[in-house]
Amino acid sequence: MSSNKKYWKSVEELDGNSSIVEALKNNEFVEEIPTDEFLGNSDSLSSSTTRRDFLKYVGFSTAAATLAACEGPVHKSIPYVLQPEQIIPGVADYYATSVFDGFDFANLLVKTREGRPIKIDNNTIAGAKFSANARVHASILSLYDSMRLKEPKIAGANASWSDVNAKIASSIVEAKAKGGQVVLLTNTLASPSTEKLITEFVAKNPNAKHVVYDAVSSSEALDAFETVYGERALVDYDFSKASLIVSVGADFLGDWQGGGYGAGYAQGRIPKNGKMSRHFQLEANMTLSGAAADKRLPMSTANQKQALVHIYNVVTGSSVAVNLDEQFKSEVTKAAQQLKAAGSKGVLVSGIQDKNAQL
């Protein structure tokens, strides 16, 4: 192809009989360049090229200066003026504590060096059964979060504790006089002593109310529990004791109702004497629990509710109107029958945020 192409060097070639094209074939430029003048002038040829020398000198002196200025850094070592007895530089101190951020609770040992926490570990003494999940381990970084609230705020503006205390006291008195309501808004509390304080507060101020609001709420499960047992609590499951687990929409290996069930579940799945737990999962979206299940039935939430009713029928032998899709019926029946057989070793957990379902 290359032989067929003609390369154009200038616009003049368009013109058929241009004189410039001829000139260009022999010389680079159209005009005459006075090269003889330049080359013949010996003065201009023998220039001392001072620029080159300048660069040489500059380069050399820079290198020399750099080399001469190269020296080891001076390290300072500044000990305490009054060293606390427990702090020895180089030896780590461990503090037992717990963490609750409104969602995860764990008993921890925090490793600190010279007062600065550097690692979160589980506290393994007897009675500390809440272990840290990945979020809690990562929360070591939130201890160094510069955006954490450092002081209380009144209407969005920073205020000191003394100001806040004074204002609260005066506001409560004001509200009592006006007959208004005082609301203490918190998330779910983990500490019994805080709860006791709040009960005392509410008792002392009859117009005060404690409202608990969570970003991620389990209130349906709490309501259901309250209906059955009278107090608000969540059931804690020990999956290692279960021989049959039927989960209807409950991702219990994830963060369902507080998380932490993974360890017990894993224990139950170790084959012992030829037995290990069997796991049915009925769920709408894909979860880890579904991936780990022996039998997974994907079904929509509406179907899940119907499945629950069906299971209820089979387990208790009663018959309530059921509207379950045919494809699932046989599987759910099997699950329900096994549940019945398992008796006290069967666990039925549901993640549907519906009081009726939880019931």
Add this chain to the structure above:
Amino acid sequence: MAMLVVMLFLVNSVLRKVAKANNIEVAPKEPTTPIWKAFVRNQFLVLVTVIFLLLSGAYLVYGFLMQVGVDQEYAPIQPIHYSHRIHAGDNEINCKYCHSAARVSKNGGIPSLNVCMNCHKNIAEVAETTATPEYSKAFYDEQIQKLYTAVGWDPATQSYTGKTQPVKWVRIHNLPDFVYFNHSQHVTVAGIECQTCHGPVQEYEIQKQFAPLTMGWCIDCHRKTDVKMEGNEYYTKIHEQLSKKYGVDKLTAAQMGGLECGKCHY
């Protein structure tokens, strides 16, 4: 020697004068080749010189490179002129009284100022006999005043003012970050005397680095020194098991696997 040269020169000039006076021809000196041209023409000489320059250059460069990062004899000026000679030497204070971290921690530890005040709460000036021709009593007293300023101690009222100013000591012994060295292992378990690595500190007026602290120096000692097994709870179990297996009673840290890279560079 110089006298001889001068004498010869004088004799030469006298003889020339005599010859001139007697009209005797003295053959003038012939122009000889300048010495550097002769040098360049002599190939053997050039070769030898080049080799000599290369070898000496290599020696100097190697010497320079090998002492990069080695701070032996580093004796910086400290913010307070603290004399180990007075404290560890004359007063015979135990190293581990002040540098207590060395017993339990990987750092040796520069003592915090409350340790100094343990004694200096009552010692506001030095004795007449402590002063040397080089450093006067007034000089040492001034250093104690510097301590009081740092700690916030008012000698007049014998109380702490609460205004403290920590002392910024210049650190002398510093290993690079990729090395792990644990003082407590050497001090408490092995029971090595501080002076072995840090030199005769009790004689130093100004603290300096005694040892090169290079890896070669560490390895050298580990190859020569026997591990202290007897009476050492740290090694009881392993000594029982391994001495039967290998039949040796004395061994160096090197033989015990102490030279594994990962032990210090992890």
